[in-house]
Amino acid sequence: MAFALPSLPYDKTAFGDLISEETFNFHHGKHHNAYVTKTNDAIEGTDNAGKKLSDIIKSSTGGLFNNSAQVWNHSFYWLCLSPEKKEIPAELKSRIEADFGSVDDFKAKFKEEATGHFASGWAWLVLNGDKLEITSLHDADSPVAHGMKPLLTIDVWEHAYYLDYQNARPDYVAALLDNAIDWDFVAQNLDGEGVSRADQG
Numbered sequence: 001m002a003f004a005l006p007s008l009p010y011d012k013t014a015f016g017d018l019i020s021e022e023t024f025n026f027h028h029g030k031h032h033n034a035y036v037t038k039t040n041d042a043i044e045g046t047d048n049a050g051k052k053l054s055d056i057i058k059s060s061t062g063g064l065f066n067n068s069a070q071v072w073n074h075s076f077y078w079l080c081l082s083p084e085k086k087e088i089p090a091e092l093k094s095r096i097e098a099d100f101g102s103v104d105d106f107k108a109k110f111k112e113e114a115t116g117h118f119a120s121g122w123a124w125l126v127l128n129g130d131k132l133e134i135t136s137l138h139d140a141d142s143p144v145a146h147g148m149k150p151l152l153t154i155d156v157w158e159h160a161y162y163l164d165y166q167n168a169r170p171d172y173v174a175a176l177l178d179n180a181i182d183w184d185f186v187a188q189n190l191d192g193e194g195v196s197r198a199d200q201g
């Protein structure tokens with residue numbers, strides 16, 4: 001069965017100025033949708049038709065890798081966002097404090113990684129073995145291709161923020177990280193919840 005563009009788990013106007021409806025219209029409705037269409041076109045009639053998205057990512061290269069990984073990364077990114085400001089659940093908070101010193105230190109390091117990433121890509125909080133790590137990956141690349149368990153991502157392609165923040169990537173990253181992350185979803189990803197949800201398209 002072909003992959004479908006997943007519905008957003010909130011209204012496109014729910015984030016106010018943090019992420020505008022216009023950004024969702026382009027980012028979800030045009031960019032993400034195009035990656036879904038191109039992935040479906042590439043797998044139709046091949047051995048990849050019917051496979052899980054993460055399995056396609058792990059076994060592909062070139063255009064199929066880029067498009068399928070972008071489908072997965074975007075599906076995961078939408079789930080990481082919440083229009084309602086949330087607290088970090090206790091277990092995740094203690095893991096963050098153990099590996100980064102404090103929540104403030106973690107946020108500062110994540111912002112530095114996301115802001116400093118050169119050109120297009122994604123900033124990630126991942127579980128690598130039993131340790132939380134912050135990393136960034138270029139273009140379409142995804143932790144699911146590298147054996148790391150993704151917990152949180154922020155899209156740092158210009159298409160994610162240019163309409164609302166122009167070239168001010170630091171402001172976009174800080175606005176999301178401080179106000180618009182679904183920390184309950186991030187905590188659930190310690191058990192792999194997000195991987196299976198984003199696998200659905």
Ligand SMILES: [Fe+2]
Nearest residue numbers: 155157159160
């Ligand atoms: Fe994007």
